[in-house]
Amino acid sequence: MRLEDWIDPRHLAPMAQASCAATFSSAPHASVTIDDFLQAEKFAALQRVYSTEGRFEERYYVNRRREGQTIAKDEIVSAEVWRTVPNAHQASHERNFVGPLPLHRMGKGIITLAKFLELMNLPDFMDFLGAVTGIRPMALNGHMMRIMTGNHYVRPHNDAGPNRTLCAIFYASSGWNPHFGGRFRHLGPGSEPVSIEPRPNRLLLFEPRIDCPHDVEPITEGGTHWQRWAQTLWFGEPTADNEKLGADSLALEEVPTASDHAH
Numbered sequence: 001m002r003l004e005d006w007i008d009p010r011h012l013a014p015m016a017q018a019s020c021a022a023t024f025s026s027a028p029h030a031s032v033t034i035d036d037f038l039q040a041e042k043f044a045a046l047q048r049v050y051s052t053e054g055r056f057e058e059r060y061y062v063n064r065r066r067e068g069q070t071i072a073k074d075e076i077v078s079a080e081v082w083r084t085v086p087n088a089h090q091a092s093h094e095r096n097f098v099g100p101l102p103l104h105r106m107g108k109g110i111i112t113l114a115k116f117l118e119l120m121n122l123p124d125f126m127d128f129l130g131a132v133t134g135i136r137p138m139a140l141n142g143h144m145m146r147i148m149t150g151n152h153y154v155r156p157h158n159d160a161g162p163n164r165t166l167c168a169i170f171y172a173s174s175g176w177n178p179h180f181g182g183r184f185r186h187l188g189p190g191s192e193p194v195s196i197e198p199r200p201n202r203l204l205l206f207e208p209r210i211d212c213p214h215d216v217e218p219i220t221e222g223g224t225h226w227q228r229w230a231q232t233l234w235f236g237e238p239t240a241d242n243e244k245l246g247a248d249s250l251a252l253e254e255v256p257t258a259s260d261h262a263h
Contacts, residue, residue, distance in 0.1 A: 001115070003124055008036050012128070020132035029186040029214075030207035032132065033196060037170070037203040046116060047172050048109025049097070049145070050229040056095040056147050063091040063155065074157075092154040092216075097145035117143065120233055129166060129235065133205055137165045137235035145231045148182065150224030154216035156187055159208035163237040169204040173229035176200075180223030187213045198228055208234075 003012060010016055011034055024032040038046070050056075060082035061074040074091045082090060100110040119125055121140040130136025141163055159167045169184065176182070176198050184204065186194040189211055196204055206212070219228060 001119055001122065003119070003122075003128060006038055006042050006116070006119055007128070008039055011037065011132075014131075017128075017131040021134050024133045024205065027194075028189045029194060029212045030133075030209065031186060031194075031196075032205050034132070034203040034205070035199065036201050038201055042112060042116070043172070043201045045108050045112035047174075047229070048107065049100075049113050050147060050172055050227070053100055053104035053107040053109040054097050054145070055099050055101045056145075057098050058093075059096045059146075060093055061091040062089050063157070088155075090155070091157070093152050094154075095147040095149075120235075126235075129205070133166060133207075135166050135207060137237075139235065139238040140233060141236050141239040142234040143231060145229075148216070148219060148228040148230070149226065150219055150221060152182075152216075152228070153218035156213045156215040158210055158213045159234070160210045161208065163239060164208050164234050165237075166235040167206055167208045168233040168235070170231045170233065171198045171200060171202045171204070171229065172231065173198065173227055174200045175226055176228075177223070177226070179220065180226050181217045181220040182223060182226075182228045183217050185215050185217060187215060198230065 011020075020032050020034060024030060037043075058079070060077055060079050062077050062082060062085050063074055077085075082093070100107065104110055117140065120143075126136055126138065178197075182198055184196040184198065186196070186206070195217075196202075206214075219226070
């Protein structure tokens with residue numbers, strides 16, 4: 001599998017990569033966006049997972065600190081429990097990808113997704129990440145796909161954690177309008193949020209640091225009929241789940257998801 005068969009060739013040029021790395025290193029929140037990241041055919045195939053082929057289930061997350069833990073963790077609860085906890089602990093409400101729909105286990109989108117995850121785990125892609133950020137991880141060690149729509153949001157958090165050196169968010173939905181909300185926001189360092197618009201085929205890369213929290217602004221009533229499609233990918237040290245992330249597409253039954261999240 002070759003990067004040039006997936007990634008828009010403009011982003012493989014050394015000068016373009018050096019420009020991205022300069023942006024990443026100069027940003028207080030260590031971040032860069034790459035627009036028109038994938039070639040059009042690959043991007044359209046991945047969109048099919050959200051629109052047609054994927055099975056997404058409603059999830060309610062609360063933020064809790066367990067006994068002996070120093071950092072609060074997101075936990076999936078029922079809708080009834082979520083509504084009873086204090087608003088400040090309602091971490092997010094979203095729809096998470098749990099696998100292909102039965103009729104689409106061999107669908108073009110599902111197969112492309114499996115190959116996309118394989119691509120994300122290649123040494124050549126780790127080299128690409130190193131060239132555009134200055135941080136070269138060893139492997140893809142987690143991913144999560146979700147759909148958000150009217151009134152959905154994500155409260156401030158950070159993605160720092162063991163084995164994580166870089167985080168990516170790939171935006172797949174079309175038709176976003178500024179009146180819809182749903183922007184990713186870097187909340188620090190710095191006194192003012194830095195917003196990232198969820199534009200189609202945009203890759204956001206950032207370093208997961210405790211001093212760099214982020215959130216997703218609420219999707220407004222005006223965005224009720226729009227869906228925010230996003231995939232989070234975590235990179236760092238290899239983990240026990242790495243082989244599953246590169247599962248052969250023809251045997252794929254359920255794409256793994258992570259237990260905590262960035263958006």
